[in-house]
Amino acid sequence: MIKKRKVLPSETPTVTIEKLGHDARGITHLDGKIVFIDNALQGEQLKFQYTSTRSKFDEGVAIEILTPSEDRQQARCPHAVLCGGCSLQHMKSSAQIREKQATMLEQLAHFGNVQVPEILSPLTAEPFNYRRKARMGAKYVEKKGGALVGFREKRSNFLAAINECHVLHKVIADQIPRLRELIAECDGRFEIPQLEVAVGDDAAAIIVRHLKPLSEADHRRWLMFAESTGIHLYYQPKGLDSVHKVWPADGLERLCYRLPDFELEMRFHPLDFTQVNFEINRQMVTRAINLLDVQPEERVLDLFCGLGNFTLPLARRAREVVGVEGDEALVQRGIENATHNKIDNVRFYGADLTKDITSHPWAKEGFDKILIDPPRSGALEVVRELARFKAKRVVYVSCNPATLARDAGELTKLGYRLSKAGVMDMFPHTTHVESMAVFERKN
Template identity: 30%
Template sequence: MVTFYKPVKKAVEKKAVKVTCTDLDLQGRGVARTDKYVYFVEGLMPGDTANVLADLVKGKVAEATITKIITPSKDRLEKDCPLIGQCGGCPLEHIPAEQLVDAKVAGIRRLFTKTFGEELSEPSFIHKSSDKNYRRACRFAIRGDHGKLYLGFRQEKSHNLVKVSNCLTLTKRMNDAIKPLNKVINQMEQKGEIGHIELLDSDGLLGILIRITKTLKERDTNLLQEVGKDLNAVISVVEPYKDPMAITKQETTRERIIFGSIDELFIVSHGVKIKCKPSSFVQVNSSVNEKMLDTVLEMVEPSADSRIMDLFCGLGNFAMPIAKSGAKVVGVDIVSKMIEDARNNAKEQGLDNARFEVADLEELFENQSWAKAEYDAVVMDPGRQGAKRASLFLIKKQVKKVVLISCNPLAASRDCQEFIKAGYKINRWGVCDMFPRTSHIEMVILMTKA
């Protein structure tokens, strides 16, 4: 009979330990050291002395929970929102903004130094904004309480919802919409079929998206249209749909505008008007996005003689301003509806030098005609998983200049490592603090090859 080895789990100490926090890690957790362990503790910040209880121990590293803050840091901020500790939206609100950004930068430098075996230089720029009213897009879940529905945000590390009537990070126009939306969803016949509600505070009107599991009825349409009038908003629904022209009658979903004109919903990226829908993905922090665009354009140095490729382009946040500068641009993304919108926007703006293609950059794409062309520079802004296949593709093409925008420093370090091994060097880098009061950080990295 075969006997399989079963590792014995290390017993976790069930006794609180007094520690003093000295650092923050890249996730915003407090770091404290004793002779026995290095503790990583959520909610702890440098200067805090606290009792902590280990939850998970691996070697000399322990993840722990605060049981009591004995002496708070002199820098610790007071709560400025009644939902702190309930809503998971601002987990690091207790840390001053400058200190938090510095900690994010320090964490990135430690990560990259460990990955490459040599120290990463200081960032050449740090773009940031106010930590209040900076969000121009958000998604609300729907919660039922004593027979009434409310808009809410998820609790941290939970599926439970917290009722929200006002959020410090949202724009005024979005906060003003919460109460009317709470009222109308409770008047709707189909209130039990609403999935969630998304808001987009565009540079035109406010966009409101209702996701619903059945086709919206006329009565509920009329109710939502009245809210659209009151809020001066563009309202759409995403609902089940069967295309009568399709051979197979498989049900899909579609977004349908029920109030307002799509012409009134748009963002302005570096002077270029980009029409969008209430469901469109846009950079949440418009102030930081403009600064990021300035930096990317400076790095790419577009001219009428240059050819630029924008991978994971979305609606064309980078591609459209680059095209406006006169360069020939090819934008590529997997989402066909976004590419269709990007093409329409380029046509409306008279940007004949901008071309947009649909492709899955994690699957075979290298044989497509746009991929075989030569480019002077490439901008790529992948999701959190990174862009390994695209990176290897660019290395093989020996593109001389690559600008990587990444919302995940760990994935960015892996992608950069591929370029470094192929002879590229990090010429400049910096951060864009798109989400103050959180651990999230956006990196912009310029890599060049001689």
Template identity: 35%
Template sequence: MAQFFKAKPKTSVMNQQKIQVTANTLDHLGAGVAQFNGKVLFVPGLLPGETADVKLTEDKKQYARAQLLKLQQVSADRCDPVCAYYGSCGGCDLQHLQIAEQRQYKQQVLRELFSKFSSINELPPIEVLSDAPLAYRRKARLATWYDKANKRFFLGFRAKESTKVVAITECPVLLPALSALIKPLAAALAQLQSVANLGHVELIAADSGVLVVLRITKVLSDKDRQRLLTLAENLDCQLVLQSAEDEYEYLRGAQPFYQFTQQNSSLTLHFNPGNFIQVNGGVNRLMLAKALEWLAPKADEHILDLFCGMGNFSLPLATSGARVTGVEGVQQLVQQARSNAAAAGMDNCEFFCADLNGELSGQPWLQQVDKLLLDPSRAGAWELLSQLPLLAPRSLVYVSCNPANLARDSAKLVAQGYQLSKLALLDMFPQTHHIEAIALFTHK
């Protein structure tokens, strides 16, 4: 049988091709966008207005990618990265851009997403909800790797688009209490008999203390357990073991919690290590306050909170005296929300478990409400919004960790008689290209 093929250029030859380009904008992933041979060229690390020598790494029919080699003309918006691992660690990708310009860039990306995916011609002014640009993360997952050949243990973050673990001793975007744990933790874990059986390490800063969640793939020996217990006592942190079956054992400490203060009253929300919490505590507080401001809950209203989790929005909404119904697809989170409401003495909250992306007919909560809050996963709420006529809220707040799908879903909202009244950028992850948003829709 005859075989026909088209020879591909050798990677080594292509990678040797060096060119000089000038970026004119940033793409939605934060890479500089230039032109090369009539096609779009993406260069991570290059800012608009900058000229640089680059090396081609990928050359497709419609686009190409390149690696930044040397800057020839530098933008006034460029700044020195604060992290020694920037460029090798895959966590941050915008530390070279000043924080004010980062937020302007994210506002522009949000506008472009609505222009591309929604049917809304004119957006309201985009407010920016932001907090500290560094030392903001209260939760982070670190990867581990044990090099058996050289008997070396690595604790850190993965390199961009790679399984390689970049070992670190600190991280400037973590809260200082978490960053300070990395170096002593890596040294102690390297001494364990079961070092080759360690999975990821999760660091969590709660109002109740600092947690270290250690995933283990095999049962630890008594000697290793004692070493870890001594480490936790020396570091004054809580230590939780997570098994391969995702069962949690508190080796030291108790269930963590964080507090939300509203109008001089404090609300305590307990959570388990496996539960989802917003990693940016400062922006989470601003987001909660904005949602309450926009929805303006009243004591005689019924408010539905879909994708409610453990009650991050539900309980603050219920402090107004409104009747709040929360719905979540994970039974464990529903139980946690119920527990949090009971601990707060709130009898005006009820919670249900339902797959909000599945069949919903016959659900007891699927009835008319006054107001609605949506906080879906990255997939958005496209299917769910088909049920909106049954709910008929006068207004709804949509919180999105994927604004492209928020923009897409807004088209269905507009078709059902809603208009976009307010829009805010949530800068949950400074120093990265990632953006989140919160929007208020009101019925005409």
């Protein structure tokens, strides 16, 4: 039986936005139901169009702003309302940061039961064309007159039909129209579902996912694109293990970014995890090292260390640094980066930090300072074991304020106190909240 599509109300009600949700949608009430509205800001009176109706709530998008907020600005991108690549271009950058800081403080108080004695100044940089890594969808749609390349529409599985992007690095953003044309020209236009991009300081790379072998003509098309743009070309015929470099044929599969404050050059494969915003990353690393206040005689533990983004800068200051990471490929990359930068006072270990760590040799050592940079799920399991290291100070770098708050509550139980915290605008125009917190061991 074919399920009939629900007919949406045709009226465009006028409402006043009561507050913003954590997903940046405006929240109001109408006819006894809560309504979530895209492209809305707190305090605004506006007209909206329904996009879905449920039993307990409705959803919509603002179509006319009657009384705009002082925080509103004209979105730079014409696709901002529809495209899911960003959700806050209609809000001034200063207001975005204010909201993110409020979210961090609220979560710390609510879930961690901790207050922040000192709020660090936010880390900010150019809010446009900052994104150096992205996984973009691709699809040939005859009804839309060709190929689509980009992000999905908000709250949808459909790709947004975009010709420009103001958050992607310009090396990639400037190629979106050409990539759409290229896929449309391919014999296998229906078999290219994804493009993954990475931009380093000196070069960029694109990974073309193809479900069937490329024809010789298609291979030539992609090769011509790479040669004319200078963008390194990779193919992915199957899983991640099948990713291989096609051009240039120099055998080198490393991009790089630099941390000038520490005279470091960090090499990475296009698939490796790196921060998407290199300028904020540089500021973040410098701030974290300064907040740890590492002394020349001290030993430091870097948990969830990745390819050494904090580990190697720490090694410039400390007597010894131990980096621990769950992804073995990144462990090897950390070792390579240490060798490349002629650093010999670091050790890297592979370990699943979501499980019991007590059997690992590094877990039996003592450390003066600890840095933690976990994924969105946080670091609860390893945080519960931190007391064993007797570290005087812990710096926690977070990409999820809810798990930061949870782990902060756990650290206070272990005898630490939260002394400072602040946000970093790693993902401008999105609702992602990146933050950094400092914990001191009580005497």
